[in-house]
Amino acid sequence: SESPSLPSTPKPTLPTESATDPTFPSTTSEPTEEDRSTDVIRSCLGGDCWTQVGNDLLAPDPNDIDDGFGDLVQLANGTSRFVVCALQSNISGKRSGAVRVYDVHGDHFSQAGQTMYGSTEDEMRGVLSGDGRRLALAKPWLDYQGKSNRGEVIVYELKDAQLRGRSLQGGQQWTSIGNILRGEKRDRFGHHIQLSYNGSIVAVGSTAADNKRGNIRVYEYNDNDNEWKQLGSSLKGENIDDQVGFLESFAMSHDGHTLAMG
Structure with a gap:
């Protein structure tokens, strides 16, 4: 099977936040034009009322204009970790997409792992496992081997960074x-x-498979073979333009053995 390579990670023009020294703009300072046009993410805790946790989390790169930071947001169910997708990010090409994962530490945030970038017109998006340890990245508009909009998915795991076989502190x-x-x-x-x-x-x-009937495929990871293998047959839409597999059109149970399809 083919071994995936990491998404391209070009160096941004301005420094970005790191896991050890996160930097987030303060909401108490006078906003600039870039601040006004930047989408924000709010993390809240439930109870008798909703209370905001920390400052607004702004798009980290002001040079990436209209990146759509916050187009898709997801919390890992069992943790205080969440993923933020910027589908319109242009860092690696027009609408290449960017995905960042953050951890909540009291009233502030830190980025977990590196920023992941797609390639031109990928609109890359990501989703976390419930325990926050794995991240699936999808590029639905990816062209591959002459086949347009073929799309691909790669799953990642958060591990200690290595340099010449040794963990970096x-x-x-x-x-x-x-x-x-x-x-x-x-x-x-x-x-x-x-x-x-x-x-x-x-x-x-x-969503566009089989004349836009759409389908859903389920895969399970085999640790021994380091390979994803399909479980059962593909679940297909019944009619043209059903577009099964569209955003939020299906949901999976905690253990992955039950799937609800709209």
């Missing part, structure tokens, strides 16, 4: 596990993805 990075999962021509494989709680099962929607 305080550093962690997202490292790919298993083979690359890909759809067929014009499938838009990965338009919606879900991981089970422990990240061993991933469900992938292909």
